[in-house]
Amino acid sequence: MRWRTIRSSPAHLGKIVTEPANRKDRTIWFVAPWLVGFALMYGVPLVYGCWLAMTDWDGIALGKAGWVGLDNFTALLDDSRFHQALENSLQFSILNVFSQLLLALWLALMVRHARRRGWWATIFYLPHLLSGVATWLIWAWLLNPSVGPVNRSLAMVIHTINAGLAWIGFEHAIDIDLPLWLYAPESARPALVLMNLWRAGGPMLIFLAALLRTNPAIDEAAMLDGAGRGRRFWSITMPQLLPALVFNVLTVFVASMQHFEAPYLLSNWSQNGALQFATLEIYQTAFERQRFSYALAQSIALMALLTGCCVGALIAARRLVRYDFSTE
């Protein structure tokens, strides 16, 4: 029989604590997989990476690698290629966070009171779950400047409007060049932001969950006091959404700063390096220029930078964000 000692103490009043039944029933067996996994995928790579970043390893002969200390990290300070990549990533990230979260919030507000809410949430979330290499390639074709359907539709619309205006006497009223999207330095990043808009379903779900947990009593009280829709949104809903907003800003920002798939698949010569993002630069340093140690130093520096940003933002947000909205 598997009956074990049951201890009851004032501290555990109402709770029952059993001794581990036997060696096979230890807590450690439940924790061990996670512990090993965490060490294997986070701990060891970080330590090993930091160590290798202080050598001049070329990725081939580990035996010939010499210790160089912090040289790789100091070299980062005047590596203009890397700085440019960081700048590109940062510009893209800011634009991306802003536009994606705006759309996500709008979607969440539209879904919030819908009658078949789950169904609508699924529809808007679907692109997020479908997006991968396949959808980047689909978008690349959609935005193809000469034969893609986006520019063709735009051209058709402009043509129709012009024809209408010409009929009442204005010749060549609208005379604009269609954007070259991924084939021009100035429009490549906006094109990528547009593609990312399509995936706003992820942050939308976070906003939606937060919206559904807002306290309706406060909103109701404000309405009885005569507050209009806009006023209620900014003064009642928005403060309750701030925790979700902080979470979304941080996760989307960190994800955008290490965006790899799209720039790797979609960069081309006519962009003049506009999609040369940090992660792509690191990948090329390692696998195309064979400077493994230096690429590791770049990875670690960017990781530290991002972690610092997040911690700083969280500390700053603590002053702004109220987490408890119970009416008691």
Add this chain to the structure above:
Amino acid sequence: MIDREAPYTWIGRWLIALLMLLPVAWAVWASLQPVERLFVGAVFDEANADDAWQWENYRKAVTRLPVLRFLLNSMVITMAATIGTVLSCAMAGFAFARLRWWGRPVCFGLVLLSISAPVNLLILPRFLVFDALEWLNTYKPLIVPHWLAVSGFSVFLFRQAFKSVPRAFEDAARLEGATHWQLFWNVMLPMVRPAVGAVAALSAVVHWHAFFGPLLYLSDYQTFPISVGLRMYYKMQGAWPNLLMAVAVLSMIPPLVIVLVAQRHLMRSVEEPSVTK
């Protein structure tokens, strides 16, 4: 009742939904066209009813490169990784929610930290560790870590689910002399079935789309999953957008099926929100 929406919101909803589904619709349409149509032809609307749908595009698409092989590889990796994720993350989540052990708060902090870790930046150090373990060019780097509860997000989801199971069930099982494992496997896991569904669906989709990892870890094209295979297709057959779209459409079917099957579990919190106090 205050739960009323602004007038005409439904119009915006339909418009955005149509806009969002348009790229996929175009891909399906394009995959069934003769290639010239995509270069000289039209968008959706121009009259082109004289051409039948080009179903043989799909046959051509899967024979130019071993696309079916890529799809099969993806399925194997996804299944193996997903089963591992569900099992190991459920166990870890159970330990974090229901067992008391030394160091639990610190370890849970590490779980939360790992959720927001910059994974694409960690991939290079990870690559080197797998290289040292001689795991490259095998599926081990894509599967083994997921049997070790490496997804902090899934661990967190399971922990929340296990925490919400009423204490009485645990006490009853303990009084009957259940071991940790019996409590976990026979009592708790059946009670968090929605969480199992959600984690399984989300992680299956993530594993299906994984690109950066397989790109680095695998070098024999026969072993490529569909994500890396698609990139290869794009590089080699890029001038055949109709065939490329056919492969893209094929690669989107499994995630679509997963989402539709698991829709109820994924949107559970949205469809029946917890009552605010």
